[in-house]
Amino acid sequence: xxxxxxxxxxxxxxxxxEFSMRDVSGIAKDIAALPPKDQDFILNxxxxxxxxxxxxxxxxxxxAPEVARRMDQRLIEAWVMQSLDAHDRNGLQxxxxxxxxxxxFIEQDHEHAAGIVLEDVRGIILTFACGLSxxxxxxxxxxxxxxxxxxxxxxxxxxxxxxxxDNFVLCKALVAMLWAQGRFGTxxxxxxxxxxxxPDPMRALAFFNRLETLRxxxxxxxxxxxxxxxxxxxKDDVLPETWQAYAVRLSxxxxxxxxxxxxxxxxxxxDIPDPPCYQCKxxxxxxxxxxxxxNAKLRVKLSEIARSIPGPNESPKKFEVxxxxxxxxxxxxxxxxxxxxxxxVRQLLSSVMLDFGEIPPEYLVAAGPGEYxxxxxxxxxxxxxxxxxxxxxxxxxxxxxxxDMGRGSYRKNWCVMRERDVPAIHDGFIEMTLAKHSQxxxxxxxxxxxxxxxxxxxxxxxxxxxxxxxxLIEALSDxxxxxxxxxxxxxxxxxxxxxxxVAFLVDMSGSTKGWVNDAEREAxxxxxxxxxxxxxxxxxxxxxxxxxxxxxxxxxxxxxxxxGDEVKARISGIRPQDYTRMGFAIRHMNALLKEMDAKTRILxxxxxxxxxxxxxxxxxxxxxxxxxxxLTEARRSGIHPFGITIDKEGRDYLPHLxxxxxxxxxxxxxxxxxxxxxxxxxxTV
Amino acid sequence: xxxxxxxxxxxxxxxxxxxxxxxxGGEVELFEAAYRxxxxxxxxxxxxxxxxxxxxxxxxxxxRPLVTVACHDDxxxxxxxxxxxxxxxxxxxxxxxxxxxxxxxxICYLDEIVEARKDTMVVIHPLADDRRxxxxxxxxxxxxxxxEFMLVVSYNPGYQSVLKEMKQSTRQRxxxxxxxxxxxxxxxxxxxxxxxxxxxxxxxxxxxAAMTRNLKGNGLEEGASTRLLVHAGQLIASGLTPADAxxxxxxxxxxxxxxxxxxxxxxxxxxx
Ligand SMILES: Nc1ncnc2c1ncn2[C@@H]1O[C@H](COP(=O)(O)OP(=O)(O)OP(=O)(O)O)[C@@H](O)[C@H]1O
Ligand SMILES: [Mg+2]
Numbered sequence: 001x002x003x004x005x006x007x008x009x010x011x012x013x014x015x016x017x018e019f020s021m022r023d024v025s026g027i028a029k030d031i032a033a034l035p036p037k038d039q040d041f042i043l044n045x046x047x048x049x050x051x052x053x054x055x056x057x058x059x060x061x062x063x064a065p066e067v068a069r070r071m072d073q074r075l076i077e078a079w080v081m082q083s084l085d086a087h088d089r090n091g092l093q094x095x096x097x098x099x100x101x102x103x104x105f106i107e108q109d110h111e112h113a114a115g116i117v118l119e120d121v122r123g124i125i126l127t128f129a130c131g132l133s134x135x136x137x138x139x140x141x142x143x144x145x146x147x148x149x150x151x152x153x154x155x156x157x158x159x160x161x162x163x164x165x166d167n168f169v170l171c172k173a174l175v176a177m178l179w180a181q182g183r184f185g186t187x188x189x190x191x192x193x194x195x196x197x198x199p200d201p202m203r204a205l206a207f208f209n210r211l212e213t214l215r216x217x218x219x220x221x222x223x224x225x226x227x228x229x230x231x232x233x234x235k236d237d238v239l240p241e242t243w244q245a246y247a248v249r250l251s252x253x254x255x256x257x258x259x260x261x262x263x264x265x266x267x268x269x270x271d272i273p274d275p276p277c278y279q280c281k282x283x284x285x286x287x288x289x290x291x292x293x294x295n296a297k298l299r300v301k302l303s304e305i306a307r308s309i310p311g312p313n314e315s316p317k318k319f320e321v322x323x324x325x326x327x328x329x330x331x332x333x334x335x336x337x338x339x340x341x342x343x344x345v346r347q348l349l350s351s352v353m354l355d356f357g358e359i360p361p362e363y364l365v366a367a368g369p370g371e372y373x374x375x376x377x378x379x380x381x382x383x384x385x386x387x388x389x390x391x392x393x394x395x396x397x398x399x400x401x402x403x404d405m406g407r408g409s410y411r412k413n414w415c416v417m418r419e420r421d422v423p424a425i426h427d428g429f430i431e432m433t434l435a436k437h438s439q440x441x442x443x444x445x446x447x448x449x450x451x452x453x454x455x456x457x458x459x460x461x462x463x464x465x466x467x468x469x470x471x472l473i474e475a476l477s478d479x480x481x482x483x484x485x486x487x488x489x490x491x492x493x494x495x496x497x498x499x500x501x502v503a504f505l506v507d508m509s510g511s512t513k514g515w516v517n518d519a520e521r522e523a524x525x526x527x528x529x530x531x532x533x534x535x536x537x538x539x540x541x542x543x544x545x546x547x548x549x550x551x552x553x554x555x556x557x558x559x560x561x562x563x564g565d566e567v568k569a570r571i572s573g574i575r576p577q578d579y580t581r582m583g584f585a586i587r588h589m590n591a592l593l594k595e596m597d598a599k600t601r602i603l604x605x606x607x608x609x610x611x612x613x614x615x616x617x618x619x620x621x622x623x624x625x626x627x628x629x630x631l632t633e634a635r636r637s638g639i640h641p642f643g644i645t646i647d648k649e650g651r652d653y654l655p656h657l658x659x660x661x662x663x664x665x666x667x668x669x670x671x672x673x674x675x676x677x678x679x680x681x682x683x684t685v
Numbered sequence: 686x687x688x689x690x691x692x693x694x695x696x697x698x699x700x701x702x703x704x705x706x707x708x709x710g711g712e713v714e715l716f717e718a719a720y721r722x723x724x725x726x727x728x729x730x731x732x733x734x735x736x737x738x739x740x741x742x743x744x745x746x747x748x749r750p751l752v753t754v755a756c757h758d759d760x761x762x763x764x765x766x767x768x769x770x771x772x773x774x775x776x777x778x779x780x781x782x783x784x785x786x787x788x789x790x791x792i793c794y795l796d797e798i799v800e801a802r803k804d805t806m807v808v809i810h811p812l813a814d815d816r817r818x819x820x821x822x823x824x825x826x827x828x829x830x831x832x833e834f835m836l837v838v839s840y841n842p843g844y845q846s847v848l849k850e851m852k853q854s855t856r857q858r859x860x861x862x863x864x865x866x867x868x869x870x871x872x873x874x875x876x877x878x879x880x881x882x883x884x885x886x887x888x889x890x891x892x893x894a895a896m897t898r899n900l901k902g903n904g905l906e907e908g909a910s911t912r913l914l915v916h917a918g919q920l921i922a923s924g925l926t927p928a929d930a931x932x933x934x935x936x937x938x939x940x941x942x943x944x945x946x947x948x949x950x951x952x953x954x955x956x957x
């Protein structure tokens with residue numbers, strides 16, 4: 001152990017006090033108060049730092065005695081090294097800054113070593129939540145954890161616990177608590193407004209939340225005992241006696257949120273105990289908003305159904321929901337007649353069921369004319385003059401029919417369709433995309449070449465490199481039995497001829513602007529790589545339009561065009577246009593595919609939203625019905641349609657359009673390029 | 686030895702013991718009604734939900750022999766119908782399994798029918814409508830199916846490949862029966878009975894299965910089947926921890942995708 005005098009002398013030497021005349025006795029005193037191993041450690045580093053810069057060494061010696069109480073030597077070394085690094089790269093000021101911001105350093109270090117970055121576990125968390133709740137949820141970041149029942153909000157970095165394992169437990173615990181809020185009826189109290197008449201609603205909400213946390217912990221201990229064991233390990237709250245009694249009562253398997261409500265007046269007399277680390281926030285407004293939107297959406301959908309079913313128009317139609325006891329499924333009744341609800345309506349109904357445990361009758365009142373439809377938020381107003389400009393002339397155009405759902409028949413020659421080339425733009429987009437996804441491209445080429453080269457042993461051939469013994473024996477027996485000897489006695493290896501023609505129809509509507517457009521173009525580049533490796537014949541067209549008079553199909557690659565510079569430049573040149581009228585585009589692709597001499601014909605559509613058009617009735621039910629009709633026409637002529645969408649709501653209408661198992665919803669635009677080749681592979685193995 | 690008529694045929698055996706099958710809806714009654722009316726049946730449903738076991742059970746119940754053919758993409762019509770062999774310098778006709786089943790009035794189960802080569806349909810079609818005949822072209826023979834014969838095929842509609850869809854002209858010949866996953870209590874019963882694990886563990890396995898089924902279309906092509914639960918149960922019964930059993934028998938069997946796998950393991954460790 002060094003005494004104050006020795007330390008002071010050493011410091012004066014390291015910090016060159018003879019020149020600076022600086023008084024370092026205060027620092028020496030602080031160091032002397034430390035245990036010997038810290039003294040040596042600090043003096044040692046002070047000496048080494050002084051070789052870099054005296055000022056860095058001085059600052060370090062000043063801060064170190066206090067820091068040594070909080071950080072271990074490994075961490076202090078890391079801190080000093082970071083400062084030295086900063087000095088080498090950016091000079092003295094940068095080094096000083098690192099040292100001064102020691103708290104920030106500790107925090108960062110902890111987060112890097114032990115924190116969970118939400119972005120890193122997004123996939124796992126979303127899948128975990130979907131497994132728990134049975135519905136696809138969305139994930140967003142927020143300082144506190146909360147949910148409206150549709151989107152989970154979680155902190156971007158979860159670093160409250162000491163180590164990474166516990167932080168991940170905390171993250172799972174938060175997700176489980178958010179799930180439990182919906183599953184076990186906490187939310188219901190909020191959206192039924194049971195707290196809003198309270199004299200101090202904010203305080204009541206806080207207490208209610210704290211009580212519900214006790215109840216939900218018990219629910220989780222029963223439903224997810226494995227997770228709850230881990231939660232107990234990180235649980236950090238201490239309950240006073242009165243609250244322990246509440247906990248006992250709320251842990252009963254029959255306890256509901258009503259029990260928390262009835263304990264509330266009593267609880268409000270006491271102080272609120274600190275919450276456990278995994279308690280989540282309750283946001284009444286957000287929940288109400290989501291529920292109101294779902295309600296509005298459901299009622300609009302019901303009115304679409306009501307309108308599509310013929311009957312006396314004057315009398316209002318009455319919807320009811322019946323439960324099929326045997327299958328447990330919900331059945332929708334319209335004026336006492338059962339009707340099969342489309343997938344989107346079914347999902348809305350089951351979401352309402354989850355929220356309320358029943359379908360409140362007011363939810364089943366079809367929306368009146370002009371009622372707010374939240375799905376139409378995106379509609380933009382444009383000048384009608386502009387819309388019609390230059391589109392009256394129909395020469396050079398092809399006319400296509402359109403299915404009118406209301407009339408139950410086609411409107412003949414209704415859509416005026418023109419094929420146009422996408423302008424070629426040589427801007428290096430293709431090269432950039434290939435470089436960006438170089439690893440994936442290599443993998444795609446390998447996979448798809450593998451599929452193409454699938455050698456098959458063909459038996460019973462008129463010629464070939466092997467003798468087919470089975471066939472020969474059979475033929476000899478046939479001869480013996482008195483019939484003629486077959487000549488099909490050879491086997492040969494051959495490259496499986498896939499004989500597939502596929503057309504890609506890409507959404508070029510205005511809503512694809514930005515991210516989506518980039519993702520579509522990248523996806524097309526990767527898909528073309530795959531198809532080139534595979535040898536399947538393919539064409540790429542984009543579609544958009546504004547009103548039935550201006551339906552445009554944009555040629556990107558015809559079936560007979562090679563994937564050359566021109567085609568590549570056209571992929572670069574894809575730009576968002578107008579609206580998403582889909583029927584005509586599908587009909588035109590059907591016509592093109594029918595001309596192809598292929599055993600299997602596939603039509604793949606890539607869209608970012610439901611079919612709609614400007615200012616006419618193509619929106620909503622009509623557009624869906626027409627698109628569905630066009631897809632049915634395709635199926636009838638032996639074409640296999642398949643839908644890919646990045647529309648969050650795609651699951652609502654795609655099964656109705658494409659049939660189950662013939663569509664894929666991709667959650668985020670940026671994933672489209674990564675997924676599209678794999679989807680095609682699965683579709684054609 | 687040369688058989689009489691130069692014809693070799695199998696005589697399928699009846700099942701000696703009652704196979705364990707737990708009915709989950711009205712499928713037993715439906716099958717019996719179809720059988721009485723000489724109608725062929727199409728069993729639809731995901732893999733491992735008890736289709737094969739059901740047919741075995743029905744064969745036992747109706748006291749008919751059962752012939753099962755697992756279809757694959759090299760299965761040709763003559764694999765089903767039969768072919769000539771040479772035995773001791775003589776040609777002998779060897780019945781294929783389908784013909785053997787027809788002749789002996791058995792139940793013939795063609796598993797995963799869409800996998801078979803297209804030319805097999807030519808054989809199946811006349812057998813599956815009211816003609817109930819099977820033509821052996823090489824022998825110039827037409828075999829009429831006896832009343833006891835029944836054709837049963839299975840098909841998993843969940844696959845996305847367009848090359849594996851069933852043609853309307855085929856599917857419209859069959860009485861269809863949809864197989865889903867059984868109710869939780871029933872399914873737990875099946876898992877217990879097949880593996881010998883305790884009720885709580887079986888109930889948790891079924892809960893876990895429900896979570897994976899929630900992921901269908903959201904990372905998984907298919908959720909965990911009853912078969913996988915039985916496997917996991919058997920591993921647990923022979924001493925593995927539930928977590929290890931779920932990993933090896935269920936999670937790894939469902940997916941290779943790292944994130945999805947990790948999430949599924951988190952779900953199972955939340956339960957056990
Ligand atoms: N209802 C049931 N009763 C008894 N056992 C069942 C039942 N359902 C499933 N099983 C169990 O699940 C296992 C798998 O069932 P089975 O082999 O019949 O499935 P499958 O539907 O034929 O599947 P695949 O389509 O893959 O052939 C059975 O071995 C049995 O242990
Ligand atoms: Mg089977």
